[in-house]
Each structure stands twice: as structure tokens, then as C-alpha cells.
Amino acid sequence: MAKAEDFKTNVKPTWCPGCGNFGLWQSYREALAELGLQPHNTAMVFDIGCCGNAANWHKLYAFHSLHGRTIPVAFAIKIANSELTVVADSGDGGGYGEGGNHFLHTCRTNIDITYIVHNNQIYGLTTGQASPTTEIGLQTKTTPQGQLDRPFHPLQVAIAQGATFVARGFTGDPMQLKNIIKEAIKHKGFSLVDILQPCITWNKLNTFTWYKQRVYKLEEQNWDAKDKEKALAKAGEWGDKIPTGIFYQEQAPSYESQLPQLKDKTLVEQGVQAQDISKFLKEFK
């Protein structure tokens, strides 16, 4: 059995001391270990950002993709080898901005991958520009007069687009976060885990304390995660109170489970042989 530490390489993280990413990483590693996963049968696709730099300290099969391009890569890894546990990992910038179209449409597929978004409501790596989830009015490098755009609501979008597992975690609650990640990975379908991850360097508004004062747990409210309409409304709640936990979960056949091509063996296991095409030639005669 792999331990949480087995998912760590020798590379020292380059995150700022005190960054919310440390807690996120800890919860994630523990979740993988507790699920009995092995580094070699876990594939993880990383974005470009502070979040994505972690490709270097995660020990597993990592694909460090381009900015915004984690989901399509992860989608196809799962199709090619459906026996792998596949996780896509990005920031709010890459996930909801640059990669927004992939997010919109992959929710609809119900492919069995887990999508982890480090939502620090800012562009961290590129030194503090506004992100799709930046609060109205926040002054950033690119919005010196204050952000005018309304924030993106990832959970509402995901529910509306047909995602079958939609949750929010907070790095300040590692136990809850670990459990959410475990449930998300166990869920057979597309799982979004949006994680409130304080960026202590560039986001001076949405700090650890700011979140701490606002978050409350759905699981302590007797929340029924099967009710889609309620979940949609709940996912829009943002302000003095911010709910965390599993908002919505629905059991539905995953994308890859509906492909007859994968019935007997994964695509990779099927190997590559020269295929006889004579049966397809008939229609050209």
C-alpha cells in the first residue's frame, strides 16, 4: 500500500511559505493513499500556474500541459486507459478562463475524471492579475480601478452543464477537503472540486481569515445532494456565508463505460497491430 508520502518526489515545493496550496497538497496525497491508489496507476494533468508547478513534487504519472488545457488531455487519458485514476488539476485562471470551453463541455460528457481547481481568485504565478473569480471591486495589477466583471460561479456552471459531482473545499479544513477529494475520485463520472485556496501573496482580500469567517459545511446542515434545483441555488450563495461540501451528486453512466470499444480491454492494452481494412473497403467498390 502506498502511503501519502509515496506520492511525493524529492523536489522541494516552490510555493510561498504559508500558501494554501500546501494544505491542499497534503489533503490530496492523503486522499490518494487512503483510497489505496499507487503512484503508477494514477495519472494527473497539471495546468500552468502556481498550482501547476506542483507537477514537479507529485510522484505519479504527470502530464504538465499548457495553460487551460488540462481537461482534454485528462479526458483522453481516461479513454485510452480507463483503468487509471485520472485527475486534472488547474487554477481558477486556467480552469475557468483559458480553459473555460473545455470545462463547459466536459461537464456534459460525464467522463470519469476528477477536476481539482485551486481557486485563489487571482492569477498567482503571473503576479497578481484579476481572474474569472476575482471579486467585483478588487484592485489587481490589471484592474487598478477595481474589477468590473462579475465573478464566475463555477459550481453553478458545472451543475447547469450536467456535471454529476460538484463540490467545494477549503484548504483551511483539511479533513473535510480530504474527504471531498476521496468522494470525488470514487465518484464514477465527472467531478468538480473547487477549492478555496488563499494566495497570501497576491490576494489580500480573500485571505485565510476571510474564508474562515464565512465558510460553513453543508454536511452539517443535513444537505440533500441529490436535489439539483436546490444545489443550483446553493451554489450561487457567496458573500457573508460560503457553503462548502458536496453540493450535488448524481449517479449516471460515465462516458467511457458506454463505449463498446472498451468493453474487453483498454485501448492501450489492445496494443497496436496492423488492422485488416477489407471489410471497410467494400463500400468503395
Added chain:
Amino acid sequence: MKNGTKLFTLKIGGEAGQGQQVAGLIFAKACSRGGLYTYDYSEYPSLIRGGLVTYQISVSEEPVFAAYNTVNLLVCLSKAAFINSKKELSDNAAVFYDGDKFKIEPGELPKIRQINLFSLPLTTIIRQAGLLPITANQVTLGAVAAVLDFDRKLLHSMIKDIFGAKGEKVVEMNIKAIEAGFDYAKNNCRIKNYTKLNTKPEKKDKVVITANEAVALGTIAAGCKFFSSYPMTPASSILHNLANWAKESGMVVKQSEDEISAIHMALGASFAGARAMTCTSGGGFALMVEGLALSAMTETPVVIAESQRPGPATGLPTWGGQEDLRFVANTGHGDFIRIVLTPGDAKEAYFLTPWAFNLAEKYQVPVIILLDKFISEGHESVADLTDKKIIINRGKLLTREQLGKIKEYKRYELTKDGVSFRALPGMAGGVHIANSDEHDEFGFSTEGFMPEIRIRQVDKRYAKLPAILKDLPKPRFYGSKKAKTTLIGWGSVKGPVLEALKSLPEGRYNFIHFTAVNPIDAAEVGKMLKGSGKLVLIESNKTGQFGDLLKQNLNVDFERKILKYSGIPFYPEELIEELSLKKATAIKIVKSKKKVKVK
């Protein structure tokens, strides 16, 4: 046509939705089954109903590699079709028009030629025979068969194959339609000394196929298991065919949300260990460019079919050209190798597709198969499409056992040939990062503070070049070694040039056709060109893109450049005229005063 071999060109024109392409293809296959060879070309606008759609097909007793411009039999289902095509009529040509719908007066015919004009009143014929209007195409084909003395049984056998699944009644009705058209034309449309299409039972295993269909078949033959694409003319039929065959072929075919996704999906599947491919046209390829660079940096094999249409921007969506060569050969940020293959016809497209997969996996680089509308949509009757064996070579891909013997696996290990072993997710001991950041041998990100790592990795990726050059399909030489002038072309110009060579004085021209245009093996090409005479460049674009690419690589000059960028393919007649040094009309010529130097 040389040596009296019959060459005959039929053109059917009408509105979109009138089914002339379907009818044309039935005729093409019937000819092919009757021992004849065909090549077709279709023009249509980017709309669904109305407008003008034409289908033209050249038929010959010997293999024909391009559609001819000169029309011997014109079928007009709309007046617009007549107006558009009348200038192409040959002497003693026949014109059928749907006399129930519109009229063509003899005075409207081109004056300089003898032309046989006949009304083919489709509605009347259909009504009198008690048929449904949907059979109009078959009536037309029957009439065509009548004037050509063409064996109707070949048409009947096509009808049986196409409509068989819909039941005997449908088959019967369509055969009846052919007979009705045949009888009408036999009684009403007599032409003196007209072409006879003599057929004979075909012994060869022939297919009537486009390069897109051949690429799709090649994709299956190559053992590709994952295909992701976003539709774009003229590439879409690759996607359509593969989607259609997916259940039987076992390939997973995904229409992605956009082309950015399409290429990243292909990269994901490839990273996981499946052979993967995508297809698009120039506009979609523009969106894929970042993925091309990602393939190069992560050394993840990928095959991309790009079928060109005229640009820039949306351009002429349903027309053709060779305008993307400079783009695909140079695009992508940073320095990296990409291979560009340029099949000239369906058969080359079929064999180059598995070849592209082998190259992609052996060298862990992106490979582009560059097609264009002319071959992507032009059906050619080909004997023995599959006569060569398909070889699979996955390069340095580790098995679990091989990986187990490696103490410390390095995904980007520095090797002499620049290629490092691939381990796949799921294999114990092979955990690594496929990294879009510059990286060390293990895949860990590196910074410019360690320039030696960066330099070694760049050099490693480029160390693949010599072996790649050896492994590419060689330019192919056609004609006499002694010819004074050498024609140079790539991709789809092959067909029209080969056709033109049939009619040009023997020994005057030879032809070098390139099926791999990037990277260029300067030494090899130099050797081929040594001793050749003047060079004439033939391309379907404005600026002579391949000429420029050759010049970048070796000291060559072109006596003339024959460039066409109207969206219409080169017609053999145009090239014959052009190369006979008569005044050109339809094509643009750029003359260069410089002498040819080959070193």
C-alpha cells in the same frame, strides 16, 4: 488523349440538394466496375439548398489522375449550370437539360463548336413511367448510358448495392428509372460519331476513393485507437468515416468542443499509450498550433491531417488550394521538428498514414499529413489500394518487462539518436512528468540558471533529424532522365501534372513529386536535381511556398513558376497549354529571369 485511348468527361450541374454528387459517384463506380478508370471533381458553395453544384468526372481506359476541364457531355439540372459550364464544352459535345424546368435555345450555345442539344424532360419522363421524383438522378444516368452505349447492367448492379438494404421495391423503382431515362434518350437523343464507353468485366480489386477516405482507412490500418476532431471542410469526411466505422473498427472517435481540445485529446491518448490522431483544415489548425508545440516539447507522438482550402480566414470554404504549407512547416513557438507529409493521391494517402504514425512514434514528434480539397474530395478509381503490407513500428516504447530492468528510468534521457524510451501510465517504475516546461532527463522543470540542461535537451530533440531524413518518403521521379526541363510539385498537383505529361512531347519534361516536404533532405534533393535542366515550379498558391522552402534548404532557382490560386485545381489542359509555351489564360505565371543553378 494519347494513342487513341478514349478520354471522356461528363459534367452534371444543378442546385444544391439535387443529388448530382450521388449520381456521379454511382456512375464512377459503375465505370470502375466495368474496367474503366475515373477521376472526379465537385464544385459546390458553402450552403445547403440552391446555388450551383457541379460534378465532373473524367473516364478513361487507362488510369486517370485528374479531372479534365473540357466537357463532352453536360447535364444541366438548372439554367445556371448551363451558363456556368457552356464555355467548357468540346466539339461534338452533348448537352442535356431538364426541358420541363427551363429552356436552352440553340442560339445560346457556343458558336465555334458543333454541339448536340437535347431536352431531357425529367418530370414528364418520371410521370409517364409512374416513378417518384426522387428517382430523377437515375433517369439522368439512364440517359447518359444511352448516348454512351454504356452497359446498363453496371448501373443496375450499383443500384442493387446501394438500395438493397431498403428493400426490393426501392431497387426495382430505381432500376426502372434508369430504363426510363435510357429509353427516352435512345429514342430522342441521337448523336453521330459520339464516344462509346466500352466496358469489360473488371478483374482487379478496384475502389473509387478520395484521399480523405484513404486516410481514414490508413488510420484504421495503422492501429490508431483514438481520434478527436472538430468538423471543418474539407477535412470532415475523415472524421465522418471514422465515426461511422468506429463500432466495427474499435476506434474511439470523439467530436471535441473545439480544435484546441481535439489536439490536446489526441496528446492525452498518446501519452497514455494509444495511437491517436486528429484532423482539421487550416483555420482549425491555427487553433491547434499550441498543441503542436506541446507535442514537440513533451515528445508526445501525434498525427494531424490538415486538408487545405483557400484562405486567409474563412476563405473559400468548399474550394481548394495549397496555401498552408508555409504555415504548417513553420508555425508553433520555439524551435522544433515537425514532419509534413504530402500525399498526391488516394493511394499515397493510404500508405502514408501508417507511415506517419510510425514516424510520430519512432521520433516522438508531431507529424502532419497535408492534404487539400482536390484530393480530399476527388474520387479516383484505384486498382490495388492495399497492395503493400502495412508495417507497425512504435519505436522506443518500453514493455513492462523492459522497464522492470531499468534501474532509474529517465523519460528524457540523453541519447545519441535523440530518442528516449517511453514508459506508459500504469507501468510500475516508469513514473515521470511529461513536461511542457523545459525539463531535465527525468522530466523535472528546469530554469535558465542551468543553461547546460536546456541546451542539451534542445540538442537532443534536434539529434533526431538525421534519422528522420533517412526515414521520410523520397521524392519520386517521373519521366525521362534526359528531359530538358524538370517540373517540381508536391501534394495534389501530382494528378494534373501526370495527366499533362501524357500529352506533352515525350522526353521534353520530367517531374519530381514530393510526398514529404518538411524537413527537406537537402543532400538527397540536391542529388536528384543534379544534372537536371531548367526547373518549373507548379503549386496551387500565390507565392510559390514550396519553392521558397526548397530555396531555404538548397541553392535552386526556378525558370518559371506556374501558380494557380483561384480555388480550382489545375486542369491537365491548362498545364499542357502552359508547358507548350502558348499564351496562358486561366493561370498566373511568374517568370524568373535567373538561370537555374543547382549545387
